[in-house]
Amino acid sequence: MKNTKAILEVPGKMVIKDAAMPEPKEDEVLIKVEYVGICGSDVHGFQYGPFIPPKDPAQEIGLGHECAGRVVKVGTQVKGFKVGDAVNIEPGVPCGHCRFCREGHYNICPDVDFMATQPNYRGALTNYLCHPASYTYKLPDNMSTMEGALVEPASVGIHAAMTANVRPGQKIVILGAGCIGLMTLQACRTLGAAQIVVVDVLANRLHMAKQLGAMEVINGKLENTIDRCHEILGAWGADVVFETAGAQVTARQAPDIVMRGGKIMIVGTIPGETPINFLKINREVTIQTVFRYANRYPVAIDAISSGAFDVKSMVTNIYDYQDVQKAFAESVDCKADIIKGVIKIG
Ligand SMILES: [Zn+2]
Numbered sequence: 001m002k003n004t005k006a007i008l009e010v011p012g013k014m015v016i017k018d019a020a021m022p023e024p025k026e027d028e029v030l031i032k033v034e035y036v037g038i039c040g041s042d043v044h045g046f047q048y049g050p051f052i053p054p055k056d057p058a059q060e061i062g063l064g065h066e067c068a069g070r071v072v073k074v075g076t077q078v079k080g081f082k083v084g085d086a087v088n089i090e091p092g093v094p095c096g097h098c099r100f101c102r103e104g105h106y107n108i109c110p111d112v113d114f115m116a117t118q119p120n121y122r123g124a125l126t127n128y129l130c131h132p133a134s135y136t137y138k139l140p141d142n143m144s145t146m147e148g149a150l151v152e153p154a155s156v157g158i159h160a161a162m163t164a165n166v167r168p169g170q171k172i173v174i175l176g177a178g179c180i181g182l183m184t185l186q187a188c189r190t191l192g193a194a195q196i197v198v199v200d201v202l203a204n205r206l207h208m209a210k211q212l213g214a215m216e217v218i219n220g221k222l223e224n225t226i227d228r229c230h231e232i233l234g235a236w237g238a239d240v241v242f243e244t245a246g247a248q249v250t251a252r253q254a255p256d257i258v259m260r261g262g263k264i265m266i267v268g269t270i271p272g273e274t275p276i277n278f279l280k281i282n283r284e285v286t287i288q289t290v291f292r293y294a295n296r297y298p299v300a301i302d303a304i305s306s307g308a309f310d311v312k313s314m315v316t317n318i319y320d321y322q323d324v325q326k327a328f329a330e331s332v333d334c335k336a337d338i339i340k341g342v343i344k345i346g
């Protein structure tokens, strides 16, 4: 068995290097990676370097955190896994004993070791990796490892919708129809939202949003987003507005779309400072943020396995591991055509 890993040599350039074969600790499993999803954060990292740059400039930077594969070895204390099991992993391993971990919010653990970011910048784009069995999940027989890799972004959408307490009958607006917007859409639909309006500026994403259950879509480049939302949903607006585009322009639209007593859920990573006119939302509107997910992998796996979630249709581009450079370059250059790209390893 030979191991390699894809490393960001400089922004804009990925190289595949030989890597040591990892040995599982007693509580870990060794996984042969089969699929890695390309996340918006990976594409950002490829273009500009990581959001949080490493303290040591010599730090090797891996990319990829949406990952599934097969167990090839189990640690001595591991129960419930065997060689050959199809699995996926939660890429964030929290400390397990801080206040946030103990209260179940392990996603906001200050010491979480998340893939492709600080402190270790280890990426999932590798042939073999070790992972704690407690953050590893067995996939049902009817799920492929490609779908397994997409459980990560599905969990983000499920966490956003469940944390926003989306309920049957509600009116929802989702700003942004990238991977996370489309997962949030499916989560809201599954939770029983009555009307879901999705906004984006790319036609093929809006087409996909319709296919995945959006009742109405708005092309923000061609139409007035705020006016159209009120035409569709009525003067009161939306119970919940999700910002998933990670942009100041969409964050600034949310107060004009949300209902009195409603909620603005910030899912995207919005750079810089966004001015908010609080006079527009002083009728008991809640602004809330979410960060990744906690305790949502089992829900996401069941949602995909049961057919409630369709993640397969979102995959528009499958790349070979050897073409990792092309995979990222196209993710930058052909953004309008790609809904979800994945890399097949091995
Ligand atoms: Zn992701």
Ligand SMILES: [Zn+2]
Residues within 6 Å of the ligand: 094, 095, 096, 097, 098, 099, 100, 101, 106, 109, 110, 111, 112
């Ligand atoms: Zn912790």
